[in-house]
Amino acid sequence: MELLLKNVSHRYGSVEVLSDVSLRIPRGEIMCIIGPSGCGKSALLRLLGGLERPTEGMVLQVGAPPAESLNPLTYVFQHLALLPWRSVEGNVKLVLEDHKLAAKDVERIVADVLARTGLSEFRATLPKQLSGGMRQRVAIARALAVSPAVMLMDEPTSALDSQTRELLMDDLVSLWTRQPFTAVYVTHDLSEAVRLGHRIVVLSRRPGRIRDMLTIEQPLAERYAGAPVLEKMQLQLWALMRDEAMAADQELLDG
Numbered sequence: 001m002e003l004l005l006k007n008v009s010h011r012y013g014s015v016e017v018l019s020d021v022s023l024r025i026p027r028g029e030i031m032c033i034i035g036p037s038g039c040g041k042s043a044l045l046r047l048l049g050g051l052e053r054p055t056e057g058m059v060l061q062v063g064a065p066p067a068e069s070l071n072p073l074t075y076v077f078q079h080l081a082l083l084p085w086r087s088v089e090g091n092v093k094l095v096l097e098d099h100k101l102a103a104k105d106v107e108r109i110v111a112d113v114l115a116r117t118g119l120s121e122f123r124a125t126l127p128k129q130l131s132g133g134m135r136q137r138v139a140i141a142r143a144l145a146v147s148p149a150v151m152l153m154d155e156p157t158s159a160l161d162s163q164t165r166e167l168l169m170d171d172l173v174s175l176w177t178r179q180p181f182t183a184v185y186v187t188h189d190l191s192e193a194v195r196l197g198h199r200i201v202v203l204s205r206r207p208g209r210i211r212d213m214l215t216i217e218q219p220l221a222e223r224y225a226g227a228p229v230l231e232k233m234q235l236q237l238w239a240l241m242r243d244e245a246m247a248a249d250q251e252l253l254d255g
């Protein structure tokens, strides 16, 4: 299944937040979305996930989701909403409870996603006993448990300290390398975008339009923080963003 945005514009009341956005989310790739504050990145994600309908244009799901997909479009947010009284296993099981699965299938799925996210040893652990990064891994395990066709990730690292973010980047890279998934990943952080994105979409200031789309050919597993090719790409992205960010600040000052 692929997601397509066709000439999507969106407004809240009199505020236009997105303007004429057309985009295809390729299967098996991570697409990063960057852009100045308030340019409509989260709105774009909500439209992709069907939480809101665009004022104009269309959001299309092309093709069927994978047969095993229990929830084709699944979010991972910055605030992960783990239930504090449930263990790691209990939190992952939560999303499977409405699906009338046989106990052995639940067990297989839980074991699989905990292994993929390196959490097998922490099955019985409560969220409060885990670090912020580990908790975010539980949220990712929970998202993977429903075999999403597309994971919609809204700044999943923004509540984490920089070292933990770095570790989570490594986690996501090895997760994708072992078994590719499709994701749209909204971030403020250009280094994350060049580390994770197969493609990077740069939005203009509000109303967000597609300013540019960069493709990074280097395999995820061969990318590392500070690699010259990634630094170069990051500078290129910053050059694209800088003018937009400065103009957005000026507009705020001008009221």
Ligand SMILES: Nc1ncnc2c1ncn2[C@@H]1O[C@H](COP(=O)(O)OP(=O)(O)OP(=O)(O)O)[C@@H](O)[C@H]1O
Pocket (backbone or CB within 6 Å): 012, 015, 017, 035, 036, 037, 038, 039, 040, 041, 042, 043, 044, 206
């Ligand atoms: N439900 C809503 N009603 C009215 N305005 C909204 C609503 N949701 C978002 N907005 C406005 O739409 C604009 C785009 O918001 P959005 O959260 O999509 O931007 P963003 O690029 O994700 O921002 P940030 O980078 O700061 O997280 C903002 O000006 C925001 O205030």
